[in-house]
Amino acid sequence: MRKQLHVISDGKLSLEAFAEIAGELEPFTDRFHLREKHRTSRELYTGVKMLLKKGIPTHKIVINDRVDVAWAFKTGVHLAFHSLPIHIVKMHFPDIRIGCSVHSLEAAEEATKQGADYILFGHIFETDSKKGVPPRGIGALEALKKRNDIPVLAIGGIKPENVPEVLGAGADGIAVMSGILQAKDPIETAKLFLKKLNEEGQ
Amino acid sequence: MRKQLHVISDGKLSLEAFAEIAGELEPFTDRFHLREKHRTSRELYTGVKMLLKKGIPTHKIVINDRVDVAWAFKTGVHLAFHSLPIHIVKMHFPDIRIGCSVHSLEAAEEATKQGADYILFGHIFETDSKKGVPPRGIGALEALKKRNDIPVLAIGGIKPENVPEVLGAGADGIAVMSGILQAKDPIETAKLFLKKLNEEGQ
Numbered sequence: 001m002r003k004q005l006h007v008i009s010d011g012k013l014s015l016e017a018f019a020e021i022a023g024e025l026e027p028f029t030d031r032f033h034l035r036e037k038h039r040t041s042r043e044l045y046t047g048v049k050m051l052l053k054k055g056i057p058t059h060k061i062v063i064n065d066r067v068d069v070a071w072a073f074k075t076g077v078h079l080a081f082h083s084l085p086i087h088i089v090k091m092h093f094p095d096i097r098i099g100c101s102v103h104s105l106e107a108a109e110e111a112t113k114q115g116a117d118y119i120l121f122g123h124i125f126e127t128d129s130k131k132g133v134p135p136r137g138i139g140a141l142e143a144l145k146k147r148n149d150i151p152v153l154a155i156g157g158i159k160p161e162n163v164p165e166v167l168g169a170g171a172d173g174i175a176v177m178s179g180i181l182q183a184k185d186p187i188e189t190a191k192l193f194l195k196k197l198n199e200e201g202q
Numbered sequence: 203m204r205k206q207l208h209v210i211s212d213g214k215l216s217l218e219a220f221a222e223i224a225g226e227l228e229p230f231t232d233r234f235h236l237r238e239k240h241r242t243s244r245e246l247y248t249g250v251k252m253l254l255k256k257g258i259p260t261h262k263i264v265i266n267d268r269v270d271v272a273w274a275f276k277t278g279v280h281l282a283f284h285s286l287p288i289h290i291v292k293m294h295f296p297d298i299r300i301g302c303s304v305h306s307l308e309a310a311e312e313a314t315k316q317g318a319d320y321i322l323f324g325h326i327f328e329t330d331s332k333k334g335v336p337p338r339g340i341g342a343l344e345a346l347k348k349r350n351d352i353p354v355l356a357i358g359g360i361k362p363e364n365v366p367e368v369l370g371a372g373a374d375g376i377a378v379m380s381g382i383l384q385a386k387d388p389i390e391t392a393k394l395f396l397k398k399l400n401e402e403g404q
Contacts, residue, residue, distance in 0.1 A: 040267075040284035040285070041267065041269075041284070041285055041286050042283070042284045042285060042286065042287070043284070045286055045287070045290070065242075065243065066270065067243075067270035068268065068269035068270035068273070068286060068291075068295075069286065071270070071273075071294055071295075072286060072290050072291075072293075072294045081244070082242035082243070082244045082245075083242070083243055083244060084243050084244065084247055084270060084271065084274060085244070085247070088247070088274050089270075089274075091274075092273055092274045093270075093273075
């Protein structure tokens with residue numbers, strides 16, 4: 001399977017600015033996550049409409065935590081430990097695509113058992129957004145992939161130059177926030193990530 | 203129709219403490235709103251389970267803003283201006299009971315048009331939770347009821363002694379937060395409200 005590139009909003013851009021960049025990134029990106037914890041559901045609703053207007057197809061949009069907003073548009077949803085439990089979402093919002101953030105092997109197994117479609121695992125490397133929290137490292141990613149069949153996207157401090165190492169550990173793709181959104185040239189950076197993700201011999 | 207009493211959580215009590223009081227208030231209360239803006243959906247999910255365990259029937263539970271949590275239990279939902287639009291909730295979450303907070307005649311008409319089942323209008327009197335914001339007053343409530351067919355619950359600074367005035371203006375019931383939850387004796391206070399709401403000659 002082609003390795004995936006997810007771009008996650010970092011909460012620093014306005015929704016307009018994120019939608020603008022997303023429109024340009026669309027050909028090189030598999031999923032756009034609206035992860036805007038400080039925003040109301042009305043703002044997220046407006047944000048999804050902006051993404052759609054910029055030509056992002058519904059199946060490429062993922063809403064963090066707010067299952068109601070996701071359900072209104074039939075986008076994907078991304079859950080964390082503070083979200084509704086996966087099995088409850090599966091029961092009451094059938095056919096919605098569910099991703100889940102996990103930070104341990106145990107949580108990954110639980111998410112798999114409950115029926116998550118994929119997991120985000122991290123942070124893999126040191127990153128400014130998780131200052132002072134030691135990274136999980138490549139070894140943990142490798143162990144997780146050995147014990148679980150579920151697609152795993154690596155997140156946290158991933159740069160184009162360490163993509164081969166991440167894929168070598170078994171990742172099915174990567175998720176990037178500021179690495180793309182705060183890059184000098186987000187489009188060129190996304191292209192570079194995509195190239196690294198799908199180079200021959202991975 | 204019997205005049206309704208809604209009790210709204212004030213965000214000051216723990217979910218356990220609110221569920222405990224709700225269990226005792228249940229015979230005297232028509233609806234319990236979980237209005238806990240600072241809490242995660244996982245916490246609200248746990249909160250609803252606590253209310254159910256205390257014997258509150260599902261149809262008496264109302265979740266503020268989080269349509270996803272409401273939908274998981276098929277409770278009612280209460281929307282504000284920062285929530286998903288009413289018509290979107292009606293379209294994607296059919297048969298869920300929708301209340302809506304409004305602060306003007308125009309907003310009341312819009313909510314009615316979009317299909318809200320009832321509205322909360324206020325604040326009617328001065329209240330500590332809206333310090334410095336002038337109350338809408340009894341006159342606005344009366345005007346709203348004259349122009350709209352929708353059930354209207356009055357909220358804000360309502361005490362047992364001003365219930366007759368509120369009902370005189372046409373209210374179909376009242377919603378109370380700290381007036382009951384922070385009362386010396388919440389149960390006796392709720393009973394007194396209920397008596398005032400349903401006295402002969404209203």
